[in-house]
Amino acid sequence: MSEIQSTDGSRTYTLAQLAIYVGGQLRGPGDAVVRGIAAPALARPDQVCFIADKRHVAALEITEAAAAIVDEQLAAKTDRSVLICASPYLAYARASQLFDRTPVASGIHPTAVVHPEARIAEGVSLGANSVIEKDAVLGAGVAVGAGTVVGQRSRVGENSRLYANVTLYHDVTIGADCTIHSGAVLGADGFGFAPDQGRWERIAQNGGVVLGDAVSVGANTTIDRGAIGDTVIEDGVIIDNLCQIAHNVRIGRHSALAGTCGIAGSAIIGAHCTLAGGAGMVGHIELADGCHIGARTVVTKSISKKGSWSAGTPMMPSREWRRAAVRFTQLDSLAQRIAELEKKLGK
Amino acid sequence: MSEIQSTDGSRTYTLAQLAIYVGGQLRGPGDAVVRGIAAPALARPDQVCFIADKRHVAALEITEAAAAIVDEQLAAKTDRSVLICASPYLAYARASQLFDRTPVASGIHPTAVVHPEARIAEGVSLGANSVIEKDAVLGAGVAVGAGTVVGQRSRVGENSRLYANVTLYHDVTIGADCTIHSGAVLGADGFGFAPDQGRWERIAQNGGVVLGDAVSVGANTTIDRGAIGDTVIEDGVIIDNLCQIAHNVRIGRHSALAGTCGIAGSAIIGAHCTLAGGAGMVGHIELADGCHIGARTVVTKSISKKGSWSAGTPMMPSREWRRAAVRFTQLDSLAQRIAELEKKLGK
């Protein structure tokens, strides 16, 4: 796709190019040049905006954007320049990639440390001070950031990108087109210890970690290696920052975990599940495909069919909350007192 | 300030020097030498202590400290050597800095990797194996720890310190006098994906991260880059370890977030707020200036005026808790039964 890249990494496209790329229908000047995407109220005449929510129809009239990405219904309500798409939000996602300023990695930095028995395919880029250990295998087009360590016998599939300061232990397998953000640690020991007369005897974690294709792992997230057998993250799973994925967990295709989730050992998450921020699961249970778990909710038993689950108490002014919290501790006796009253009243 | 530094990094001052530095009034021997600060009960005669809480008045008599940092009220209750300050706790903070043993960074280590197009001001120190990428800009007196990576076009203001193994992605801007602790990751992609027929289409995160002056970021904390526009942390904000700050969050001046807080995308925190450990916010809501959020409380809707908010249930012996937890699930029917009873009794 022809484009102009400026010295600061920004790119420009015409509206016509944009329409082709996002798969939309342009109603407006195809030769108008756009340099980015902005919120409707802030967009300048060389930017586009998108409106995914019909309630925001008023924004159509105030925005100065070169074009607004909207669906047919919204397009019918205005005469302004629009880019009509079945899903404006998805079209925005595609358009955003055109303006991605993430530096393209290229070349092998002279300070990269590559073990002679590692295998590096063509087109691999290695950042400064990256370390590729013995028998590691990097597929074509893999990008490894500065300071990142790829442990022995670990494998990274084609076109996957590991940002700076990532750590892969030994025997970690990553598919193609994955993104691993900085500080993520894949393959550390699962938390397995057997009690031995008041002490803890370490259980060697002899499994690995296996990621499918197109998996995204957030910054400082940890995915432990399996004790027996592997920890498995299937194709298309997206995991946000600071999540803890314990040993032998399995996460099904295209599931999404928001920030600070914690999944205990051997838990299984089905496909197309979503876990909101700070959600968790206790170990050795299973979540069916298509489950949605609310923020900070801990899943404590297996769920066998899709649905939406929540836990917790709402925020309250602290003074009122203190009273409610005390009452919570009295709940069982309160319930018994209700039963007493019902008995007296001859229910 | 004249001082004597010993070989192990410790420093000594006279009580008179200390009084000037913390802005207090000394009642005691100005030439007494002190080598540090300790708790009242543990302080040796060459240390000072502080008593910020009037209830701890008894400690005044038992401590062997060279002087006790106290306010006027406490000073009036003793004949011992004291350093009288309006706020003993603040005076302790200042005094503590005199005894700081943090190694002073200096010089550019020969293994530091600096791109020829990076700009490094005078007095910058770069630790071993640090990496400064293309077009990065480091202001005068900036200290970069070992293994730390500063991404393309990122800028660090004067006298800011990045400890070891920090990662700044591209287009991250840090003000002057900031402190970024090890393992922190600034500028990783926000967690933005659009659903596309059961798959997730990545939304490029084209904004950056902007930190004001005198911001402190804890170890292994993550601050994501914005999707459109920047994630912004204003002057004087302090953030503890392992916090997750999502894309396009804005945190107002001098707010404080304790460890393991999680703030979802586009949430706005006002100035002078405090969030206790593990607190959180859902996305796209706003917290007014001066709000205080209790430990593990999730803010689920905007709060328009200052106040204190809490959530959660108190810890209980597990056996009792199990009963209360079951009753929680019955709360709605319990409430209905109360209404029934009231109706029967003709309320």
Added chain:
Amino acid sequence: MSEIQSTDGSRTYTLAQLAIYVGGQLRGPGDAVVRGIAAPALARPDQVCFIADKRHVAALEITEAAAAIVDEQLAAKTDRSVLICASPYLAYARASQLFDRTPVASGIHPTAVVHPEARIAEGVSLGANSVIEKDAVLGAGVAVGAGTVVGQRSRVGENSRLYANVTLYHDVTIGADCTIHSGAVLGADGFGFAPDQGRWERIAQNGGVVLGDAVSVGANTTIDRGAIGDTVIEDGVIIDNLCQIAHNVRIGRHSALAGTCGIAGSAIIGAHCTLAGGAGMVGHIELADGCHIGARTVVTKSISKKGSWSAGTPMMPSREWRRAAVRFTQLDSLAQRIAELEKKLGK
């Protein structure tokens, strides 16, 4: 112990060797060769399995394992080949170590950066780009992973292992036989600030971090240095990933913290405690020896004797949960209405 190590890092033993190593009694062919451990249903004839739970007796008959590690009771129920141990789970832990595929670290990589005034004992291994700062001391047999930084005056005891990309600040002391996983940060500043007219004045954190022997620290866990005096983790403590241990915390011998726990400043945890995933403690309180804290439970006051404590509400279908959550906010008035009813009924 004689063994055969194959080129991919796997090892083989005879059943007789295994029996001696785990301290069990073999009933079966001593010369059978085993190459690993697997779950009963998946074990091949060259693997062993273990059955720790008597309810899984049926697995004894279906497994193809060379031998099943069981206790006497289970052994009495089968004629198959078994390895009889007092604690099958502990025996499994020991056996697992025989098959550990973690690469053995050896040698000092030429890219390791060692300050001339650091002291490195015999048998120390240093990974690529590791950094050992001034006056650091590494005991015999210490293994330091790639990219790991050991700060000034920090000390690591014999045979301890720091994996890749660990950060130790200055004045951190680690005992013998410890394991520190990647991304862990020990010795960052505790979160100490004094309010000063709406700003935060930093309190220098002049203590250190002290770990006893045989301590295990999980990936991306943070343990802050003390403000005055040290943060102390006693012998045999095991800490999982992404835990936050604040300044001046003390954790007693052989206690265990599962993933994402958060312990606030100056909290004291006794010996032999267990904290489940995401548990926490507020600051300045104390947990007696032998306490067990449930998942996500925050300990809000001192506990003086051993016991089990929990908090939180159970997960519910979101629609039902919303009603219960609203009722929680009404709890105090519901309780008052019950009292009213009781009064009317002349209780």
